[in-house]
Amino acid sequence: MLTSMEEREPERLPTATLILDVAERLLQIRGFNAFSYADIATELKMSKAALHYHFVGKAELGGELINRYTIRFVAALAALEARVSDAPARLAAYSDLYLALLLEQKMCLCGMLATDFETLPDSMHAGVVAFFDKNEEWLSRVLEDGIEKGALEFEETPSEIAWMIIGCLQGAMLIAKPYGDTSRFKSTASQLFKGLRAPAAKTSRSRAVK
Amino acid sequence: MLTSMEEREPERLPTATLILDVAERLLQIRGFNAFSYADIATELKMSKAALHYHFVGKAELGGELINRYTIRFVAALAALEARVSDAPARLAAYSDLYLALLLEQKMCLCGMLATDFETLPDSMHAGVVAFFDKNEEWLSRVLEDGIEKGALEFEETPSEIAWMIIGCLQGAMLIAKPYGDTSRFKSTASQLFKGLRAPAAKTSRSRAVK
DNA sequence: GTCTATACAGCGATAGAC
DNA sequence: GTCTATCGCTGTATAGAC
Numbered sequence: 001m002l003t004s005m006e007e008r009e010p011e012r013l014p015t016a017t018l019i020l021d022v023a024e025r026l027l028q029i030r031g032f033n034a035f036s037y038a039d040i041a042t043e044l045k046m047s048k049a050a051l052h053y054h055f056v057g058k059a060e061l062g063g064e065l066i067n068r069y070t071i072r073f074v075a076a077l078a079a080l081e082a083r084v085s086d087a088p089a090r091l092a093a094y095s096d097l098y099l100a101l102l103l104e105q106k107m108c109l110c111g112m113l114a115t116d117f118e119t120l121p122d123s124m125h126a127g128v129v130a131f132f133d134k135n136e137e138w139l140s141r142v143l144e145d146g147i148e149k150g151a152l153e154f155e156e157t158p159s160e161i162a163w164m165i166i167g168c169l170q171g172a173m174l175i176a177k178p179y180g181d182t183s184r185f186k187s188t189a190s191q192l193f194k195g196l197r198a199p200a201a202k203t204s205r206s207r208a209v210k
Numbered sequence: 211m212l213t214s215m216e217e218r219e220p221e222r223l224p225t226a227t228l229i230l231d232v233a234e235r236l237l238q239i240r241g242f243n244a245f246s247y248a249d250i251a252t253e254l255k256m257s258k259a260a261l262h263y264h265f266v267g268k269a270e271l272g273g274e275l276i277n278r279y280t281i282r283f284v285a286a287l288a289a290l291e292a293r294v295s296d297a298p299a300r301l302a303a304y305s306d307l308y309l310a311l312l313l314e315q316k317m318c319l320c321g322m323l324a325t326d327f328e329t330l331p332d333s334m335h336a337g338v339v340a341f342f343d344k345n346e347e348w349l350s351r352v353l354e355d356g357i358e359k360g361a362l363e364f365e366e367t368p369s370e371i372a373w374m375i376i377g378c379l380q381g382a383m384l385i386a387k388p389y390g391d392t393s394r395f396k397s398t399a400s401q402l403f404k405g406l407r408a409p410a411a412k413t414s415r416s417r418a419v420k
Numbered sequence: 421g422t423c424t425a426t427a428c429a430g431c432g433a434t435a436g437a438c
Numbered sequence: 439g440t441c442t443a444t445c446g447c448t449g450t451a452t453a454g455a456c
Binding site: 421422423424425426427428429430431432433434435436437438 | 447
């Protein structure tokens with residue numbers, strides 16, 4: 001059951017879905033300006049013209065990629081929230097969503113688009129911002145809940161913490177790329193959340209001093 | 211006086227310097243795949259062929275941009291270290307280097323190249339990694355010094371904290387771009403360093419609970 | 421829906437004159 | 439050192455047949 005605020009992923013022709021799948025992967029690995037209709041066509045063994053039948057231009061394709069990615073990401077957050085009830089564990093699961101991308105050598109789709117932001121078609125700008133806003137909203141709710149239940153403790157507003165989490169995880173992914181490993185990402189993610197746990201909750205997960 | 215480990219920025223023809231200046235700005239704003247010899251030539255009112263006289267190809271130009279940027283960045287860190295003696299203040303000044311970029315709508319040059327990493331000429335890869343390594347080394351030294359002097363306190367290794375700082379600041383810049391403001395960056399940077407200050411030093415800068 | 425063929429702009433790069 | 443001219447290729451996008 002969907003609430004009025006959530007959006008449903010539109011039904012698509014099978015071919016359109018295949019195109020989005022390939023384009024999404026190329027975008028997350030190479031960036032918006034470093035993949036082409038030819039790349040997608042080659043991989044799917046289709047002509048470039050067939051792609052244009054499904055997606056008029058690259059700006060439209062990009063817009064649809066953002067929409068689908070955002071809908072799926074929001075759905076993953078809702079599923080995560082239903083599965084995990086403890087706020088610190090929810091934050092850890094949130095960072096695991098990013099870690100999963102990293103294991104496939106990918107960046108977050110909207111993180112990649114953020115670096116390409118100046119060169120994107122205007123029509124794609126709002127979608128990128130909306131993605132980050134939805135992340136901030138979800139994290140703020142989780143953080144607030146964690147405060148109320150006494151599992152989390154911090155001085156700043158939930159929104160400020162949320163932006164810190166989003167930025168730090170995106171940046172940790174960015175740094176991971178040239179090194180081709182996940183160790184820096186994992187270390188950063190765990191440090192990030194350690195400082196948010198309430199003293200009582202801290203003991204269960206804290207590490208020994210080296 | 212330079213130590214044996216530091217490199218000196220090579221003397222260049224005035225034109226070569228102008229080319230690097232323009233290319234650097236375009237790269238930091240648009241990314242490596244979203245600026246061209248034509249862009250630089252137009253801006254400098256020169257022909258593309260003249261650019262090729264100074265820099266054989268785009269890979270060489272990119273390599274020189276990384277080298278110059280790294281040398282200047284390392285020099286800025288050394289100057290900062292000479293000017294500021296307190297470890298927490300050094301960290302704040304470090305993040306101000308990034309903030310200064312953001313005020314010009316720029317990303318860190320190597321942060322931008324990290325997102326473009328998969329599509330870069332192989333010859334540019336090592337330079338990007340070297341830039342981040344130098345950042346890690348400098349930060350680790352500052353962090354270690356802060357521990358020894360009792361100004362900083364943390365459980366992880368200096369290296370782990372250093373990577374966290376680098377990643378979080380790069381990511382905070384990335385998030386700032388689509389929003390076109392510096393507020394999220396500033397908030398993240400201040401939170402980042404707050405958790406590292408030793409209790410005794412904390413009182414001087416801590417903020418009231420909202 | 422998919423194809424071939426093609427238009428047209430932009431790319432990095434080179435030749436050769438000045 | 440800088441130019442004009444041009445090459446070969448790739449980019450996005452379209453026309454029109456099937």
